[in-house]
Amino acid sequence: MDRAFHRAMLKNSIEVRAGLARLLDPPMDLTRIEAPDFDLAMTLNSGQVFHWEKIGDGFYGMIGDRAVYVEQRGDILKVRFGETSKPAGETRARPKVVARYFALDHPLEEICASFPRDPVINAARDFCRGLRIIRQPQWECLATFICSSMKQVAHIRQISQALRQRFGQRKQICGREVFSFPSPDALARATERELRKCGLGYRAKNLLATAKRVASGEADLDSWRALSERQLREQLCELPGVGMKVANCVMLFAYERIAAFPIDVWIERVLRETYFVGGRKVTSKAMAEFVSNYFGAHGGYAQQYLFHHARMTGKRKSRTRSIDCCHQT
DNA sequence: CTCCAGGGATGAT
């Protein structure tokens, strides 16, 4: 009977563990949000935002200071917010916040229809159906892209995660930990050495200097929303670690300036191979002028589609192409 | 192992 007792305990233990495991699963009472013409996974993996983690069917991350779980079922998003530390923790998801973050109001059909017609942008448009330019918090976006210089997307994700874990606030969603992006003050109080421990390398100095400017109010990111495109770019470029490319990313991803056209190594490769074939000595100014004229008012979207398509179809410098012709698995 | 990455600041032409 002693053995029977142990068996009963073991069974009980297993059932308890199974119950706990169920609690850690995404809960059933998810808020449903209609999201037609939207591809959540492609949007979150397109190199515009770096902290969402895919586990199972959904993504765990944060929108502002709220922990969020979100998964896509066809044209429906199922969402849950984590408990907030603010008045009487409510966990009801607020669809408006999610819809705004994922820019579900952007008229994608209209935007895509405004693209010029050529084989390269056509292919990118078809490949990236449902990819949206999301609305990111300004500081989070600015700081992350200061860290992005000469880093691969995987590295940026790693740096973002390290900064969040070390300097952000821990939250919980569906039994998992997520961390908020640290405030300007939190980073401004850090030392360069501490930042370097997050894998920042030489970017630590720039991030720290910019954090101090923002924390002190010398740089008022929110008030810059009223500026013209040119004025906004000017202000951003005065911040340490921010040049044309990063400024355009922040304008595109955090200021709704969807004409902004960041030119990184991938996009430059596409431009040179597609629109500047043979032409030597193409200055960066000439490229910026060309894309502004050619892609127009929604150039940022065209840029993001070209970027994601080029990256996913892996067209780096012609690699050792020896065995990708006729092998079978 | 080597290669390269969502670049920017700096100093020399």
Place this chain on the structure above:
DNA sequence: ATCATCCATGGA
């Protein structure tokens, strides 16, 4: 105004 060089780090 354009150009070369250096800057750290780690995934592929």
